[in-house]
Amino acid sequence: MARKKNNKKTENKVRKPNIFTRAAAFLKDDKFQFITGLLLVVAAAYMLIAFTSYILLNGADQSALEAGASMGVKNAGGARGASIAELLINKTFGIPAYFLALLIGIYGLQLMHVSKKRFPLVRLTIICLALTVWLSVFMNFAFGGLSNRMSFYLGGYHGKFVTDWLTMQIGKPGLFIVLLVTAILFCMYLTSNTIEFIRKLFHPGSLLPGKPEEEEQTQTVPAQDIADTTTTDYSYTISNGEVEKEETTEKTEADSLSVSDEESTTEKAEADKKDTDIISVEVHAAADVEKADEMLQPYDPKLDLSRYKYPTLNLLNQSISETISIDHEEQDANTSNIIEALRSFGIEISSIKATVGPTITLYEITPAPGVKISKIKNLEEDIALNLKALGIRIIAPMPGRGTIGIEVPNKKPQTVSMLSVLTSKKFQECEYDLPVAMGKTITNEVYTFDLAKAPHLLVAGATGQGKSVGLNAIITSLLYKKHPAELKLVMVDPKKVELSIYNSIDHHFLAKMEDEDDAIITEVDKVVRTLKSLCKEMDERYDLLRMAGVRAIKDYNAKFRNRELNPKAGHRYLPYIVVVIDEYGDLIMTAGKDVELPICRIAQLARAVGIHMIIATQRPTANIITGTIKANFPTRIAFKVMSPIDSRVILERTGANSLVGRGDMLYLGSGDPVRIQCAFVDTPEVERICEYISKQQGYPQVFPLPDVEEEGDGGASSESFNPNKLDALFEEAAQLVVSRQMGSTSTIQRQYAIGYNRAGRIMDQLEQAGIVGPAQGSKPRQVLVMDLLELEKKLENLKNQS
Template identity: 60%
Template sequence: SQSDSAPEVPTVVGEFNETVVMDDDNTVDEAGQSDTENTVKTESSTLSPLFVNKNEDEEEDKEEYADMPLFATDKTVKAQREVADMAPFDPRADLSHYKFPSIEFLRPSSNSGVSVDAQEMEENKIRITDTLNHYGIPISKIEATVGPTVTLYEIIPAEGVRIAKIKRLEDDIALSLAALGIRIIAPIPGKGTIGIEVPNKDPQIVSMRSIIESPTFANSHMDLPMAMGRTISNEVFMADLCKMPHLLVAGATGMGKSVGLNAIIASLLYKKHPAELKFVLIDPKMVEFSLYARLERHYLAKLPEEEEAIITDPMKVVATLNSLCVEMDNRYALLKEASMRNIKEYNDKFIHRHLNPEKGHRFLPYIVVIVDEFADLIMTAGKEVETPIARIAQKARAVGIHMILATQRPSTNVITGVIKANFPGRIAFRVFQMVDSRTIIDRPGANQLIGRGDMLFSNNGKLDRVQCAFIDTPEVSAICDSINEQVGYPSAYELPEYVAEAGDAGKLASVGDRDPLFDECARLVVTTDTASTSSLQRRYSIGYNRAGKIMDQMEAAGIVGPSQGGKPRQVLVDPMTLERILENN
């Protein structure tokens, strides 16, 4: 047995033994049997830890490999399978018992039916035909379509009649019909006819309930459905705010702007769950949106430190709009990380659990910003408001932030080119001047409306005449109360905090940051009694920005008055007072 085992061990032992012999200065006899046995015993005892260590190394390697990508991939696959087995994420789960407002809160329509009888319609047809014939314009056909406030008479002129000839007869036709004012559409887009809109003698009110109850509204699959009212053909008119993507509302005082905004908000409340929609309501008039303060825990968004959810202070408006810009940038960062192009694709991916909430991903509700009196904001806050609004209007559509601006003063210094370029959706209620109509919808027509909710809706060049749905204050109050009584979120949807940069803290620079030329420029301004930025540029050969900054610093020090447009500023101190100001500072 010894001889049998010898050939197996020596191959390892022999090689190893040589090393031992050399290390031990030939003290071991390789030929001796006993020595060999001792060597084998010695070496086997020496080798045994080697094999044990090898096994331990394998265990350690396995522990190391467990953290390596091969094993991590298996874990990831397992986690993905677990996620795939989970039900899709439900954004409404937090408020799963939320009930949408009842239709009973809206008053039923009290209309008696058609506002124009057949006899009146025939009489108007004859008068229009006679008037046109009197001016040598024969027509081959005339048809009438009765709407709630306006009847559309469509005429087909005989061959060879110029349209411009009919357009010039607007006032003559109005005179023959004894109407409040007519509007000629020549030609009607998509039809080979010319339209003459004649106000009804007994206009009907379009109730909000009739719009909400209609199959058109109930079956709509729009992302942000706005039920506006009824068209001339008495059909329910709806528009999708997501497709616009921003809306400009303008009209004279008392012509239906606030009612129109209430109709838009109500139609969104009847369609969208609190998890899917948030409002930022800006109300410089302080009274128009006060009813919606009760929706704070369900539908409103605000800054974390704000007490009131309805923003009425112009200075807080600036902070809120800048905060919305931060929210917009944050949302774009999430879309970029998820490789999605818009909020709809992103939310769909999140609902199917393809995005990890631990990496900051979340369900993004739509945010609708509504400003009730934009002109007042421009007067009080100026360009500080216009800049964030322009940023939101230019970029925010893809991340679900949409804006509605309303104003009763549609002049060009309020509705600037930047605003108009980014607000393709326009609603024009009645205005009194043609130039205002051109500012809103880029064409005349709003000055020919009859008021009381009669409006023109323009979207991407297409113009529709709509009678806005009427919703009264008690109806809005009942809807808000029904939502407020239900369980809501702990607080309003929090917008990210906006930290103003040093340059954004205000135009007026601090005393410590004064320009080296400040004293010399101040003495020049007081001596010459002319506070002009351009004069400082020429005198000291400096740029416009530096000269403007020096002028702002002088305003902060009380040396000159505020800017007056293109005119020089007023100098407020005399040379002696100036020296005292310079010495004290």
């Protein structure tokens, strides 16, 4: 019992906080910091008022201050403000003393936590103090004559004393050189581009404009080139056997015509790495402080390519005019023919309304009471005969309108350009994770959707009906909205010509297995390996989500940006991966289940980890688009097909067989199919976009996908160890692991700026050589060699074996 009492007393003594702990807790208290910050902000504002009043009054209060009388002071800050201004402006640093007030204000804002962004206080303090001192000397050197006409020195007593002393010692030319050299050193501290700029001064031609990747372009699309979204409705009222026509035109606001190029707003934290070989550089103490301060800031995945510029809109073709041309005679004739066709079968209607779109005109009819919808729906072919038109489709009833829709193709269809779609307000302001602008609906409205919520897309249609253009429109939308750090594309092109145009942007947007030569996959056996690699990537991502305690990629990346996840534990930023497979039918005919099974597995599970698939085929038959595929691809796009059976295979209903072709499509999402005229993007436009991106600085290597074991192969770990086939970085990696006594693949990857797959192979070789132990999940491997001397002996033995 005595021992228990003693233990309790000891615990109470330990738990009792001392005065230093209380003081630290008080200083960290949010209320105390807010009040202190508020006082500092008020003090900074008061100093600015006093400084400005002192300068405007030209030191008129000096005599009153010297006499000690506060009654005659005219300063807006009163006697205290005049005294502070006299001390800091006249007797010390002069006008540059404003930087001291600014620094105090920034300290206050930091303590008040008014913004989530944290200021690098150490760096700001050094900058403000250096500017204050340097400008104090410079202003007395450059404007010394002006100071003689004023009652105070522009650079203060400090600036005058330093200027006079240096002038006496080294003369005015020497002082000018000192100011110039110190200014250059200060610029070198501010930015790493100073040295390169100075070097270019010796080559004036390199400073001339003309490089497209270095221009900051802000462009305005002419108003006449982009049509307003216009919907023209014609209402026809049926009364006493006569058709009365009423025209109503609704014009929405024109889409934003001035579109500025998106630019990265974050400054570059370190120089871009152009080669995989990294040179170790000693970093000064100030840079270490800056780096430590930046570690407190949220992680920005765009920093590696902070100068990346999104494609500009002038890369796209500007159509002459996209205003819908309305043929009134055609509308009247179609209206009369529809009414006559229905009356010939004993069907009366009370009104008919026409809405003109780029390719299709929608006629909405209101049937008379007692008329069955099924009776009108069965007259589709008869109405087409009366109108002498193909591609007529009846929507009975129109969702939420209480009418029946009859879609009739226009005799002169309009082309929907990609430019008009991308410049629309709807696309510019959308906040989708993977935004796609497909085209315009029959009401001439831009149609967009989020591929991340689709989450997978099936595109099918007969040959030459717009399938390839649709794929280019989807990819172009993503390239205009996403940064290379946020999106990676895996492209499969068995025809070898459809997607090869994107090969030039491999170091920006494409992903591939590390041992592959081309980023565009064209051979069937490589397609199977790539799909298995994606399955492995999916499993690895799920492991990372499990370790982070989240359920979706957005939550995981948000945690990683806030630096809540440790990269040393294997965590990394996860970009979205979009898999684009063209000619899926040919793959199924060649590889069968080897292709279908991994695609179905990815489609079933990969949504949460940011992997999405787009498969396209020109063979919409039941043996190609199986039930398993349709179950996992709920979002589908159908271009024109030849038979109602093919339409049912794609959409589970007819309708695609009634389309008119040339980009006319049906989009099936979560509701009923929507008829859209697909945006047209030509091959030269895509080439210009890819060229614009490829000319910019990219990543040192293509985004690597995980290695997978080939069939009949036991994998790298089961192969016999061959000292003659060691990686070039094997010895350096061995020395790194032994010196740190910690072995992990991510450490080697970061240290030597190589891909994850190569780093994994080096780690496997280290294990086979007996330098590190086997993998232990997310924990670092055990190092079996204790020091560098023992490592040298082991490496010597390996050389003897080889």
